[in-house]
Every structure is written in C-alpha cells, then in structure tokens.
Amino acid sequence: MIIDHRTYDFHPGKMKAWIAVYEEYALPLQKKYLGNFIGFFTTEVGPINQVTFMWGFEDAGDRERRRAEMEADPGWAEFARRSSELGALKQQTDKLIRPVSFSPIQ
Numbered sequence: 001m002i003i004d005h006r007t008y009d010f011h012p013g014k015m016k017a018w019i020a021v022y023e024e025y026a027l028p029l030q031k032k033y034l035g036n037f038i039g040f041f042t043t044e045v046g047p048i049n050q051v052t053f054m055w056g057f058e059d060a061g062d063r064e065r066r067r068a069e070m071e072a073d074p075g076w077a078e079f080a081r082r083s084s085e086l087g088a089l090k091q092q093t094d095k096l097i098r099p100v101s102f103s104p105i106q
Helices: 015-033 060-072 074-086
Strands: 002-010 036-042 050-057 089-097
Touching: 002 015, 002 060, 015 036, 015 050, 015 060, 015 074, 050 060, 060 074
Parallel strands: none
Antiparallel strands: 002 050, 002 089, 036 050
C-alpha cells in the first residue's frame, strides 16, 4: 500500500470556504473513484490555514489509474472551477508515503 499524503496551504480567511466547496463537490467524487479515504485534517498547532488529507492505494499505478478516471468526470471540472474562483489555495504539497511493517495502517 502507498498513501497519497496531501497538504494544502490557504490564504488567510479562505480555508473554511474551500473546505465547504471540497466537501460538496470533490469529496463525493474522490470517494467514488479513489476509494480508500484515510482522513482529512486541519492544523491545531503549527502552520495555520492548512489541511492535510490522505488516500490509500495499492501502488502508484493504482493511484494513477484512479485519479485519471476521477479527473475525466465532468464533476471534477466543476470542483476545479469553483475552487479556482475562490482563489483560496496558496500552495499544495503531495507526497507518496509507504507504511512500515508495524504501522497500524497497511
């Protein structure tokens, strides 16, 4: 298993609106196409105006195939348009991480 670990940084005051758009438009599509939703988190201590979310995949090929199917859905274009209109995102970081043998998530 690999985990797609994404961290998004937002302009001050815009994160809450982006989360609402994400929850309504992106999350249902991601659950449909990506499958293994591990979690979505906001920062309590440390960098503020930041969210982290994680999705599990069998391997990089599985991730690539599932993301391509999702991005081909017209609903994804609608989410991207609404997200862009907000002008909320400042920076995005994406990492693929792999659990070790004793990790509770496999």
